[in-house]
Amino acid sequence: MIEALSGLGAGEVDDLTASDVLHAIRDRKAAEDRAAADQLVLAAWWADLHPPESIHDAASFTVPGCEHEEPIAGDGAPLVAEFCVAELGTVLGISTTAAKKLIGHALELRHRLPRLWEQVHSGRVPAWRARAVAEATIHSSPALTREAAGFVDSQVAAVAGRIGQAQLDRLLADTIRRYDLATADPTADPEDGWQHVDPRHVTVDKDDVHYAGTLHLEAELDLADALDLDRAVAHHAAVQKALGSQLSLDARRAKALGELARQQTALDLHADRGGFEARSSTTDKARTSTTDESGPDLPAAREVVIHAHFDASVVGEQTVFGPTGRMENGQRLVLLDQVRSWCADSRTKVTIKPVIDLNAQLTAQSYDLPDRIREQIILRDRTCVFPSCTRPARGCDIDHITAYDHDAEAKGRPQPGPTRSDNLACLCRFHHRLKTHSAWRYEMTAPGVFEWTSPHGHRYRRDHTGTTALDPPAAPPGIPRPRRR
Template sequence: MFEEVTTPRDLIGLARQRRAASWRAEADVLAIAYEWAIAHPAGEDGWNAAAFHHPLGDEPISGDGTPEVAASCVAELGAALGVSTDAAKKLIGHAIEMVHRLPRVWRRVQAGEVPVWRARLVAEATIHRDPALSPEAMAWIDAQVAPFLEKIGRAQMERILAQAIELYGLAAQEPPRDEDNDGRYVHIHTPIGPFAGSMRIEAEVSNADGHDLTQALAAGAAALKAGGSTASLDVRRSVALGELARQQTSLDLAGAEAEGDDGGEGSAGTVAGTADGSMQRKARRVDLHLHFSAEVQPDGTTGINPIGFLENGQKLALLSQVQSWINDSHTDVRILPVIDLNTQLSTSRYEPTDRIRRQVMLRDRTCVFPWCTRPARSCDLDHVEPFDHDAAAEGRPQPGPTATDNLAALCRSHHRLKTHTGWRLTSPASGVFEWTSPHGQRFRRDRHGTSDLTDGDESVHAVGQLCPT
């Protein structure tokens, strides 16, 4: 590759050539995404339009006034590019946004003058802006951003958007602040990094609640120090906050059931009587799904790997962390039976048993569609070969048994894709799934990730790797 490179100047020149070729290739992929989208329009009234699905409603993939795209076409492009269906939706949405609402930005990208990622940053910001940007505001933003696209960052983009909203009178009138709408919130942030050692909590509370919480944490930190803790004040306050959550001492609701609206698994705390007749809330049970594997140690004995996998948040966890959770007197520990993933389980019913469901979820870990990463615990269990509900009554063998080797974890969108479109799924072995797309692409999905079998290419793409056991 570098035979003709003889001087540092030649090496710099080669780097510039490769950068230009990379920008050109990315711009071509963006143009292909747009042409693919235009070739697959949504039906009348947008009944099958691609969208991002959220609990509070659907969100379009591109801005107001842009063409809608058939949802069924997105997975084919995503599979070809080796990305998830949601990532393909973003790519298509950004391409449509640029062509129809940011034409100056689009021209600079297609001329190879700027990297695609900078243009996509602008498109992402304009698509999901609230309030929605009018055509006049979009034209102004396009004119402001395009000449300086190689210098635009997130902070500057936010300032330009805010200026456009002010210039064109798009600012929504803020509702009056009252007792139920005064800016209070609590955010529990997903841990960043490979290990699930800690989480960040951010909140704004009323003065009264803040004062009470401060006093409770100070008292808890003091009690820990009196008990012999040598940790810093910040650490002791953090531990005291966890104790408040478990014991509900200072914040006891005395008989009220916990709302449980945080979306996590677990059962609400219950209320029990104490010796003096007062009410005390028991600790809430939270289910953490942990996986630790046994392995042969250097001395030939079998031991537990000190690093395991925590399904909640898709993080790694240390065995020492789990031991500290168990040693906590307020932790409700529940150990489920070990399930051998190599055992074939089955039932004559259509609905899988709880044991079969757990086994398939543990085996698949995520939705088994190519490059999808949605956790299996939130997926449907689909019969690879359809279950025949009339087979037993008519005395015929069941062609699609409810058995380990005939079940696959599929998220709802890919379940619908398999059922209602031309995607075909087979399972040559338990936990191994082979997909064929409507346009003839072939993929294998197993515990190691996604392999592209189209034209004999069986290389495993790193983006499709599953988390380690």
């Protein structure tokens, strides 16, 4: 019965008994675990097939805020050719970074956590649990030696991978002490030989914009600073309520944090006696609030540059904007009323960008891009146009799809790669280098629509809706199952 359910349709579910459902879903979960384990084997084998020519061509992770890079796996694991990672990611429908993690986890488990690797393939430990351990040992600070990683492996394997994140953190800390890995750290405490780790940070996730127009902020502060901030936020929230705000406490606390960031006090809120929220009603009111007779003429506390795109139509002599648009940062839906409130809130300087026709064919006579063409390409592509890449276009390079010939004019031949809208695309730095120095090729088939071909002949279409695989090459018959090491 269970084997016959591989193509189970919605109507056929009605024929299953409760016992059949439990057996079927259990078998599907077991098949999923086996497939995840096989993916690790194949990812490691893919790495074996692509050793780097030199250490400078090895795949690695860039560390935000630092000048160094972390290896794809820990000490003792083989290096991997940098550009091979992208093709594995596109076949799986994941980003290059996610594919890099998959390969790194596979190599970390096979070479530095062999007990856990065997437990994954015997079915005792699910792949996701083993990958969580591998992620921790790869990016441990300070880095774990092969011997130290082996100790972690023995401890985790003894409990069949059943270890939570807090327990894993304590195990790593104990391992670093046990193997004196922190003694070379100039900030180490000489009394106990333990490294001093400063956990303080403030992180704003600018790439994930909520549909409500908010961003996630996470921070780790000094105890005294955190208590002071809590009191200040609570005070500002209370002032807002006293001035008539109808927002919830959480919303008022969040708004207070923004006011603190602009170094405003509650005094300038009294300039408008109509209530705190009334100041967000219109842009004109926000502009006149800085010159209100009841308060001083203060400089702008906030400068707003919002890249939002709205459909517009002309009715008579008036331009009418649609009620919804798209935020460029985060590719999220935004309401026109939201933009009005952001611009109207507080003493705000508003910068308006000129409208650009994304369908126009713009041309430059040289290799360098004028600002107007650069802006058009960024607005058209939105992100890096490589399959499954989501890096925002504003952080990308502008690539000539067909390479620009710098010697064409001097030698009297036509320019094969003009600086023109239909020959330009946004590529993040890694995928720009990939296109330039590897066998990956692409072309623009329509404005904002690109077709990519990988070194092994896999084809993908990339447009505003995402990435679509196109007629992949047929797999050779009788592919042998890779040997597990």
